[in-house]
Amino acid sequence: MTLGIDIAGYGGDRILKNKTSDSWIALAVIACSAVLFVALAFGLTGRFLVPGGHHVRVRFHDITGIKVSSQAKYAGARAGTVSSVRILSAAERTADPENLVEITLDLLPDVPPVSKNATVSIAADTLLSDKFVLVQDDPDTAPHLGKDDVLQGISPTTFDELTRNVDDAIEGVRKVMGGGTADSANDILTRIHKLVDETQGLLTGLQPVVTDAKTVLDDAKVALTDARSAAADARSLLADNKDRIGRAVSRLDSAAGSIESLAKKGETLLRDNEKNLTRSVSDFRVTSENLKVTTTYSKFFLRDLAERPSRLIWGGGKPPALPDQQKILDSRQAVPMR
DSSP: OHHHHHHHHHHHHHHHHHHHHHHHHHHHHHHHHHHHHHHHHHHHHTOOSOTTOEEEEEEESOOTTOOTTOEEEETTEEEEEEEEEEEOOHHHHHHOTTOOEEEEEEEOTTSOOOBTTOEEEEEESSSSSOEEEEEEOOTTSSOBOOTTOEEEEEOOOOHHHHHHHHHHHHHHHHHHTTTTOHHHHHHHHHHHHHHHHHHHHHHHHHHHHHHHHHHHHHHHHHHHHHHHHHHHHHHHHHHHTHHHHHHHHHHHHHHHHHHHHHHHHHHHHHHHTHHHHHHHHHHHHHHHHHHHHHHHHHHHHHHHHHHOTTHHHHOOSOOOOOOOHHHHHHOSSOOOOO
């Protein structure tokens, strides 16, 4: 009886311990699931637990490939995520007809404040990789964004749009080629043959021009050869007469120095004797004026003496009329005797 009770007690403790360990395992699974759920929620919503980040609002006409939780990069480095995507209201589209969608970027705290000149575009690393929002900015060139400021984004060029453009181009080529019918193809071939014939005619007409150009080039080569020969002769002449030319240049330099020295001496002589020269010129002028008057009066005296030589002995008679002294000085020619 006692043995049975002990065995029963031992089995009950073991069962209780198993239940306790199962409970802890269940709680651990629940906690890990909660952590994973929270992490997944933050990853999908693009929100961070890091405090101090900032938000940037950007408007686009098209955000194909962008969704909530898409990455945001600043100068190529991961800088945050897209936290919200909102279609503009009718009033907002009326006020801003170029844009249809507004997204909000949650940027990390270490990202510099975005300026008003920032460029925001949608890009991708490869053709098949996920798209992201790329922010490029030089924060020192413009003021920072305010709380209510919105940036203008650059919409991407999608692969479907490129395909449509290629289809339009192919359709345009097909229309140019006449819709692809056999008659149109024959017409195109006829035009091509005609174009080839005209090209051949043009080439035939260009042959004389090419021949003339070749002749001109040959003449130019001859002229260039002559010019090189003349240059060589000139260099040889200069080399042969280098000493003579050097001596001539030296003599010219010496002569120029002598002339300059003579000019300086003449200038010094004139400066030192300026007063004497002025006085001499003044005296010479007075002497020449006196000589002019004396010569004029002498002519009158000799004429009167030649007419009446007796006056030299007996005197008498009326003296001849003499011209005024100022008239003699002002006259540029000899004063006539009356």
